[in-house]
Amino acid sequence: MKTFNPFQAVLHRRATTMEKYLGGIIVLYITIVSLKNPLFFTPETLFDMIRSGSGTMLLALGVLMVLVSGGIDVSFPAVAVVSSYLAVMTLDRTGINNIWLAFAVSIGIGTLLGLGNALLIHFLRLPTLIVTLGTASVYHGLMAVVFGTNDFTTGEMPTALLDFGNTNLHTVVDAETGQSFGLTVFLPITVAAIVGVWFVLYRTMLGRSIFAIGSNEESALRLGINIFRTKLFIYTAVGALAGLMGVILFAELKTVNPTATLIGDELMIIAAVVIGGAKLTGGEGTILGTVLGVITIQLFQQTLVLLGLSTLWSDVFFGSVLLVSLAVMYRRQRIADRRNLVFAAA
Amino acid sequence: MSRVRHLLARDQNFTILIGLTVLVYAVLVPVLGGRFLSASNMQSMATQVAEFGLLAMAMGLAMLTGGIDLSIVSAAVLAAVVGSKFLRGDFIAITETNHSTVMAVAIAAALVTGMATGLVNGTLVAKFSVPPILATLGTYIMFSGISTVVTDARAVSVVVPEYPKIAVQTVADVPLIFVIMIAVYVIVAFFLRRTRTGRRIYLYGENDVALRFTGARNERLVITTYILIGLVAGLAGVIISSRANGIKVGYGDTYLLQAILVVVLAGFDPYGGRGRVASLFVGLVMLQSLQSAFTIMQFDPFMKKFIWGAMLLAVMVVNHLMNRRAASKGLAGAAPTAAPPAATRVSAEVTA
Numbered sequence: 001m002k003t004f005n006p007f008q009a010v011l012h013r014r015a016t017t018m019e020k021y022l023g024g025i026i027v028l029y030i031t032i033v034s035l036k037n038p039l040f041f042t043p044e045t046l047f048d049m050i051r052s053g054s055g056t057m058l059l060a061l062g063v064l065m066v067l068v069s070g071g072i073d074v075s076f077p078a079v080a081v082v083s084s085y086l087a088v089m090t091l092d093r094t095g096i097n098n099i100w101l102a103f104a105v106s107i108g109i110g111t112l113l114g115l116g117n118a119l120l121i122h123f124l125r126l127p128t129l130i131v132t133l134g135t136a137s138v139y140h141g142l143m144a145v146v147f148g149t150n151d152f153t154t155g156e157m158p159t160a161l162l163d164f165g166n167t168n169l170h171t172v173v174d175a176e177t178g179q180s181f182g183l184t185v186f187l188p189i190t191v192a193a194i195v196g197v198w199f200v201l202y203r204t205m206l207g208r209s210i211f212a213i214g215s216n217e218e219s220a221l222r223l224g225i226n227i228f229r230t231k232l233f234i235y236t237a238v239g240a241l242a243g244l245m246g247v248i249l250f251a252e253l254k255t256v257n258p259t260a261t262l263i264g265d266e267l268m269i270i271a272a273v274v275i276g277g278a279k280l281t282g283g284e285g286t287i288l289g290t291v292l293g294v295i296t297i298q299l300f301q302q303t304l305v306l307l308g309l310s311t312l313w314s315d316v317f318f319g320s321v322l323l324v325s326l327a328v329m330y331r332r333q334r335i336a337d338r339r340n341l342v343f344a345a346a
Numbered sequence: 347m348s349r350v351r352h353l354l355a356r357d358q359n360f361t362i363l364i365g366l367t368v369l370v371y372a373v374l375v376p377v378l379g380g381r382f383l384s385a386s387n388m389q390s391m392a393t394q395v396a397e398f399g400l401l402a403m404a405m406g407l408a409m410l411t412g413g414i415d416l417s418i419v420s421a422a423v424l425a426a427v428v429g430s431k432f433l434r435g436d437f438i439a440i441t442e443t444n445h446s447t448v449m450a451v452a453i454a455a456a457l458v459t460g461m462a463t464g465l466v467n468g469t470l471v472a473k474f475s476v477p478p479i480l481a482t483l484g485t486y487i488m489f490s491g492i493s494t495v496v497t498d499a500r501a502v503s504v505v506v507p508e509y510p511k512i513a514v515q516t517v518a519d520v521p522l523i524f525v526i527m528i529a530v531y532v533i534v535a536f537f538l539r540r541t542r543t544g545r546r547i548y549l550y551g552e553n554d555v556a557l558r559f560t561g562a563r564n565e566r567l568v569i570t571t572y573i574l575i576g577l578v579a580g581l582a583g584v585i586i587s588s589r590a591n592g593i594k595v596g597y598g599d600t601y602l603l604q605a606i607l608v609v610v611l612a613g614f615d616p617y618g619g620r621g622r623v624a625s626l627f628v629g630l631v632m633l634q635s636l637q638s639a640f641t642i643m644q645f646d647p648f649m650k651k652f653i654w655g656a657m658l659l660a661v662m663v664v665n666h667l668m669n670r671r672a673a674s675k676g677l678a679g680a681a682p683t684a685a686p687p688a689a690t691r692v693s694a695e696v697t698a
Contacts, residue, residue, distance in 0.1 A: 131659070
C-alpha cells in the first residue's frame, strides 16, 4: 500500500538528505528554544525573522544559481551596496521621490555590474572566486572614490524608501503592551523571487543548462549548450537580485551607510546556501535546502539570546553545523565515487 | 640570443614580474624621492611586510595544491589569541622571573594552534573530499567564531613587556621579524624544490589522480601541506600579536584579498601545480612598495581598495592574453602559466 507523503505531494520529489538533516536540526533547535523560553512562539519573533531574513534570502537565491553552475561569486554584497546607494543618490539629487525609480536604478546597475562579472569570468577562464574578489573591490572602491561615502541618516533619506520599509501587509497588536508588529511587504517580494528562481531552475531549458554546466562543463558544451549565454544569465541575474536586495536592505535599516553595511557578509551567505545542500561539484542544490539554510542562519543570529547565550556564539554554532554538513555531504559522494572508481578529489 | 629567449619563455612570468617591479621603483623613486628611499621607510616597510608575507606564503602553498585557503587570516588570529592569553597570564601566573618561560610556552602554543587549524582543514579536504574552498570557508567561520567567544570580542593585551619588543628588534639594522620571514621563505623554497614531499605538492596540484596511481599517499600529503600552511599562519599570528601587543578579533581582514592578489600576481596557477617562492617574494616587494607609496601619498582606503582589485583583474587579463599567445605559438608546454588543455581545465574547475 502506498502511504501518503505530504512532502512528495507538494514538491513531487523526495526530500534530499541535506534537507532532512537540516529540517531535523531546525525542529530540534526550535523545540529547545521554545521549551527554554516561551517568548519564542510569538508573531513578533516570526515577523522579525521575516523582516531581517528577506534580504539574505534574495542574495541566497543568487548564490544558489552560481553554486549550482559550479562557481562562487563573492561580489554580490558590493553589487547590492553600490547599486542601491547610487539609487538612493539618484532619488536624492533628482528630487523624484519614487520607490519604483529606486528599484529600477538599483536593479539596472546591479544587472550591469553582474554583466561585467559574467564577461570577465567567461573570457578569463579563471576561478570565479578570484575574479569576483577583484570586481568586488573595484566596484566598491570605484563607487567610494567617484561618488563619495556620505551616510544618509533617517532624516536625510528619501521618504519613499522609508515609507516602503514601513509598509506592512498585516499588523498584530499585542493586547497587553499595546505594541504592534507588522508583517513586512518584503515577504511577497521574496516569495515571488523564490518562485521565479525555482521556475527558471526546474522548468526551463536555461535552468537545466545551469545544472548541466555545474555537473560537467565539457559534457554540457558537447551537448550543444551555449555556455556563454548561460553564464551571462546567471551572473546578471545575481546582479539584479543584489540590486533588488540593496533597496530592501536600506529600507529596512532606515539609514544608508555604504561602507559598513553588508560588505564582508558574503561568506556567511554562501555558507547558508552550502549548508542547504548546494554542491560545488555535480550541479546539485535545491530551493528548499537554500530556504532551510537561510532559516538556520537567521535562527542562530536572532534567537541565541533567548537561550541565554550572547550573539557572539552564533558563528560557533553555525560553523559547527556547516562543517558537519560539509563532511557528511562530501563523505557520501566520496564513498559513491570510490565505488565507481572515480578518484576526482584527494 | 636564442638562449635568452628560451629562458624568457620558460619563466616569462618571473621576467615580467621583475620588469614590473623595476618599473614601479622607476616611477616611485623620482616622484617620492627621499621619503620613499629613506632608511626609516625601508625599515618600516620590512616590519610591515613580515606578517603579510607569511600569510601570502600560506595562501601560495594552498594554491600549489590547486586549492585555496580562506581560513588563513582567522587561523592566524586564533593562534594569536591563544598566545596572547598565555602572555596575559590567563593560564600560567606571570611572575617577575618567568617571563621568558611564559613567552616560549605562548609562542609554542600559538604555533601548535596554527598546526591544529591546518590539521582540521587537511582532514576535511583529504579524508572527507570536501572542496578546499568550502572546507576553509567553514573553518574560517569556525575559527573566528572560537576567537570571538574566548575573547568576548574584546582585545587581549599582552602584559609581558619583553614580548612586543620582539617586533622592534633588529639584526644589523634589519628588523628581526623580516629576517624570520626570509628564513621561512628560504626553508619553504628548499622544501618545495629539494624534498620528495615538496615535489609531490606540485605534482598533486598538476594532476592528483596521476599522482595517486604512482603510489603516493595523497591523503597524507594533503594533510601535511595544510599543517604546514597552518604552521606558517600560526607564525604570522605570533608576529601580529607581538607587533600589536595583543590581538582583537577582526584584525587583518583585508589581508585575504591581498594574499590572493600577491599569489596570483606572482604567477601561481589557481588550478595548481605552478608557482615559485622567488616570484612570490618579488611580488611581495612590489606590493609592499606600492602600499607604502600610497600611504606616503595619503590615498584614502577606498582608492587603495580599487587599485588592488583593478590590479588583480589586470594581472589576470595579462596572464590570459600571454597564455593565449603562447598557446597559439605552440609554446603551451614551455610557458610556466600556460593554460591546461580544455578537458583537464573542466575537471579542475569542478574540483576547484
